Amino acid sequence: MPLIHLSPRVSYIPGGVNAGVIRGDGDAVVLVDTGVNDTAGKKAIKAVREELGGEVVAILTTHAHADHFGANAAVVKRTGARVYAPEFDEAVLRYPLLQPATLYGGADPLDTLRGGFLLAHASPVDEVIRPGPLSVAGVPVEVVSLAGHSINQVGYLVDGVFFCADVVLPAAVLDKYKIPYLFSVTDHLAALDTARAVPCQAAVPGHGPHVANLGQLVALNRALMDAVLARLLELAAGPATAEAILAGVLASFGAPVTDAPSFYLLQPTVLACLSHLHRTGKVSQTIADGRSWWTTTP
Ligand SMILES: [Zn+2]
Numbered sequence: 264m265p266l267i268h269l270s271p272r273v274s275y276i277p278g279g280v281n282a283g284v285i286r287g288d289g290d291a292v293v294l295v296d297t298g299v300n301d302t303a304g305k306k307a308i309k310a311v312r313e314e315l316g317g318e319v320v321a322i323l324t325t326h327a328h329a330d331h332f333g334a335n336a337a338v339v340k341r342t343g344a345r346v347y348a349p350e351f352d353e354a355v356l357r358y359p360l361l362q363p364a365t366l367y368g369g370a371d372p373l374d375t376l377r378g379g380f381l382l383a384h385a386s387p388v389d390e391v392i393r394p395g396p397l398s399v400a401g402v403p404v405e406v407v408s409l410a411g412h413s414i415n416q417v418g419y420l421v422d423g424v425f426f427c428a429d430v431v432l433p434a435a436v437l438d439k440y441k442i443p444y445l446f447s448v449t450d451h452l453a454a455l456d457t458a459r460a461v462p463c464q465a466a467v468p469g470h471g472p473h474v475a476n477l478g479q480l481v482a483l484n485r486a487l488m489d490a491v492l493a494r495l496l497e498l499a500a501g502p503a504t505a506e507a508i509l510a511g512v513l514a515s516f517g518a519p520v521t522d523a524p525s526f527y528l529l530q531p532t533v534l535a536c537l538s539h540l541h542r543t544g545k546v547s548q549t550i551a552d553g554r555s556w557w558t559t560t561p
Pocket of ligand 1: 326328331412429
């Protein structure tokens with residue numbers, strides 16, 4: 264699997280989830296995310312050994328979604344790498360059941376929500392990190408908060424290359440899923456502004472090819488959220504239940520929701536949209552007849 268080189272120190276392994284590769288002191292190599300499963304982890308180790316003659320000594324985790332940290336355990340087992348992860352998300356690395364349980368309203372998740380895409384192998388965490396400067400394997404790294412897509416997602420700016428995780432999704436992924444999963448819409452909208460302002464010569468999203476500039480991708484992802492929020496306000500004119508609003512949004516955007524995982528990823532996303540609209544005074548919320556009702560503010 265060929266590395267794509269972006270600076271003297273920084274490359275990435277393109278894949279379903281991109282794995283960042285940073286050359287540190289000596290033959291030390293730092294990965295940014297590892298991928299979804301053991302196969303992805305083994306491929307990353309092989310690429311680092313064969314193409315750089317290096318050894319993985321650390322993993323910088325962007326966020327606690329199984330497709331990004333699912334291979335951590337395999338990499339740690341084979342290399343002894345130290346795992347860095349942002350606070351809060353780090354708990355999900357150690358206790359991965361928190362991901363499907365959170366999506367499923369905090370309850371014991373359906374067995375169909377326990378596949379590898381939502382329930383990863385547990386990963387050890389050696390360092391809990393916060394936004395700001397960090398040094399790993401002798402390399403200065405700036406940790407940038409990009410919370411929103413996950414509770415506390417971060418990006419990593421290294422040697423002019425910005426690993427921006429899932430703060431933006433490429434057009435091909437948005438075309439497929441129509442609406443992206445979000446934990447907090449309020450935080451995500453701020454993170455899009457943050458990401459656009461990070462000075463870099465290249466940006467590597469979690470999915471899709473790297474770009475010279477994030478402007479276009481930020482605009483695409485922002486426009487989509489604006490459209491989703493506008494449609495929610497129309498659907499809540501009723502008043503309406505979150506269930507009805509969710510069904511209306513999925514139909515309006517043609518989201519391919521035909522199984523439990525896709526449904527339980529977008530149900531919390533719609534609730535996150537409603538929390539944002541409530542926080543900004545655009546909808547009100549009441550409980551009546553055993554239901555939670557949402558109403559657009561006149
Ligand atoms: Zn993600």
